[in-house]
Amino acid sequence: MSDQSSINLPQIFVILLVGFLLYRWFFISSDAAGSRQSRQNGARLNPAQVEQLSQMFPQLDRRQLMWELQRNGGPPPSFQPQLPPLSSTSTGARPGAAAVKPKPSHPDLITRYNLSSKVGSSAATEALPAGASAGANTGKKPAWSQNKNERQQLLQRRREEMILAARRKMEERDRAGAGGTA
């Protein structure tokens, strides 16, 4: 009885070891084969990808895109094929864009804030500081109001005053300049 068991124990151990190695061999080899196959699938060209890339880079021909895809096995997140050097047409477009720019694309501040009624007549320019002082010390020291609408109006008035003051200053400078030359 004890004799049999002493023979069996190493046998069982060997069988377990061989079994484990066999299992491992099958497992690893099947896994490697699987991954190899998936790599091959990836390397095969996907027409949808080629189409997408040709839309992104219309200046490149499809042959080159296919080649890039094949080499990289699909587009990486930052796909950037070698672009041909900028042609003279694209550099020629830049002065055109610059020539378009100078035309004012934004309305001036007077139109934008509807200040035309407060500009021009000197009476209006007099009335504005008067109005500011009428609002007690709010003109001198802009105070924070607890009321939401009041705050909004206060901010708007500060904006308008800033613009009108700048405009008045510029006009004065113009007049001084004209007086100096005359």
Added chain:
Amino acid sequence: MATSVASKRLFTEYKHLTNDPPQGITAGPVTEDDIFVWEALIEGPEGTPFEGGVFPAELKFPKDYPLAPPTMKFTCDMWHPNVYPNGNVCISILHAPGDDPNHYEHASERWSPIQSVEKILISVMSMLAEPNDESPANIDAAKMWRERRGEYERRVRENVRRGLGL
């Protein structure tokens, strides 16, 4: 939660800017119903071709402000090396730390929650006076500023006058 932190902070900054506005700067939300969109007016610094001008800009704050910086866009014709032709301002204080792969800017110059709207606007004001030639946003303006300063200044002055409706 993050939104309420952001709006509370923006409200505090708005209050501070109203009670103690820096010289030549007016800023506040376009409407308090949406505190994440502001409008700012910046006066051109004296002794520069921008002198005498008032320049409107729009500030848009992210929902996770002050962790992330706002964006700033001039809503007037702005001819400046560091302002994109569409009006977007390119200045280090508006860049989140870690944004600059070229390491032109020190981390201390970039955005961090201890910065504020006031500091942005003051930085932009000094940017008007002293363009940063290292990383121009408007290449044509940068070139003109570098090579034909007279023409650059004339063009800026024209924009100033046009902006005031003159």
